[in-house]
Amino acid sequence: MKKHNFSAGPCILPQEVLQKASQAVLNFNNLDLSLIEISHRSADFVDVMEKARALVLELLGLENQGYTALFLQGGASMEFLMTPYNLMKQGGSAAYLDTGAWSNKALKEAKLFGEVNIVASSKDKNYSYIPKGYTIPKDANYFHCTSNNTIYGTQLKSFPKTEGLLVCDMSSDIFSRNLDFSQFDLIYAGAQKNMGPAGTTLVVVKEDILGKTGRDIPSMLDYQVHISKDSMFNTPPVFAVYVSMLTLQWLKDLGGLDAIEKINNEKAALLYNEIDQNPLFEGTAAKEDRSNMNVTFLLTDTSKKEKFDKLCKEAGINGINGHRSVGGYRASIYNAMPIESVQVLVNKMQEL
């Protein structure tokens, strides 16, 4: 049965990527060896790592501008502590925008390293909007924001100017739209939405911002150590990096960020239009802040829940239960989600 996978992450990946990944587990590059049983120092795998790192900078338009791409481990959660370790000066401070659960987890870790200034929060309305018009303290070493809030279905459409460094957790919308990525000094993202499987974390960092905190940083948490070893300070998560490379190549072949942004806009418009027009549904996020990746909505008449769930299940729709903090439904429509699957969901909403 054809499934329509709306999971929030780990999530849908392109079918051709899954096919190639499956094959590589049996026989990689016609070596008569599995991808996962060769040395990470072999020419075949070094080539994968270098290709993946180069594709990241190419897709983001950040080549030759002093940025490095790293494939690390530990998810965005590890970056929550690596960010202050690498960027917050001894006795310094950082500014955080609180737009949801993940922003909160990030700033909680930063507090272990110094003063954290929460410049604004949308907690007052269960994170259903993105705060605007806040002021970032001039002496903050960096400003941290979460570009897309997977749980609450909100997304930053623009980013503030700041005198310090600009840091962004893009775990759930990286590679989904074009931005001027050179405005950021540090971008990080768990792979398991638009980039690949769970198990690797992308870090894109401007090299000249590093080494200025006066801290003794453990090797594994030090971006400069990973840069000096070309992202292979220790054994990298081989499979996750390979699948990420395949996914990035798929995106490049599709036309890159401008092309995928157009498709993503169409998918989001299709679903949000239905939510707005169908009296049985309502969106949870402020319209101007709606995410093009995670579409959160409620039934206006909750007695219809059983019927709607049944309709969805019969149609092969998977993973649309909302997060417990919001309730209702959440349809995640990441890059690899075909518009046909969104149409199937819309059809069921109409059928209800």
Next chain:
Amino acid sequence: MKKHNFSAGPCILPQEVLQKASQAVLNFNNLDLSLIEISHRSADFVDVMEKARALVLELLGLENQGYTALFLQGGASMEFLMTPYNLMKQGGSAAYLDTGAWSNKALKEAKLFGEVNIVASSKDKNYSYIPKGYTIPKDANYFHCTSNNTIYGTQLKSFPKTEGLLVCDMSSDIFSRNLDFSQFDLIYAGAQKNMGPAGTTLVVVKEDILGKTGRDIPSMLDYQVHISKDSMFNTPPVFAVYVSMLTLQWLKDLGGLDAIEKINNEKAALLYNEIDQNPLFEGTAAKEDRSNMNVTFLLTDTSKKEKFDKLCKEAGINGINGHRSVGGYRASIYNAMPIESVQVLVNKMQEL
């Protein structure tokens, strides 16, 4: 062409594990979804994680003794800093046995947290033996050792008694032999030798040793946080955990640690006997400390190198180049390596 994969790690895995892993990337548990695109909170994946954690304790004979198994990220290198973070008291100290490159990396990270006492080192003879007869300071919070030295081909055959905690990096020989594992308080191991693919790190920890350092530990580095979330504090490396679970199940079906130890002893004896009997070869490690996982040896007449390399290549022998610190050859004969492949190598040594 049939390859004989002697890679030091990532390394050979059982063929049936590779087959199942490849299939799961296409369609996992007949869900019509890939293993790598389902939620890590789905019942299907939670079952994988719990099964993997239970198999670890079962195989090590550590069930119901206060131990927890965790599947984390970052490799043994991340454990080099998590160990002191979680076990070295503020103002405390730790004792380390220096048996090679990895021991050294471990103690280097510990120095960031407090006093490190190197109780003995075999650096004087290029780490070709395991020091014995050393004294562990009574006030050391823990004693750390590396059970198998992948690069130098040495292995600890027994472990010292200590008043503090006993910590062991078993990355390259865990699940290869039976030991009284209850003598250890903390065991860690990167997966990519006997347990699975690169991308996850096994931690087996006695719960009652934790929470006693007086340190503020960042969440991702805190074993207690990971324990409280059943090893799913954040998105785990789904694929690596699944393949580890399959490999652990394969080992259990084979008869567990006693069964594999017998096979590993036979494989090692076959190869070491040839090294000792064939005048063209010599081992590099002290005989009583020889590793049953990584067999390091040199040609006595280096002019034969080209011929031997050619013989090996023609026979499909892969990954036997020695590490640059030792030179010569290193045949890694991990659990999944069939004795037939070791015999092929021995045949080529005889042919030379």
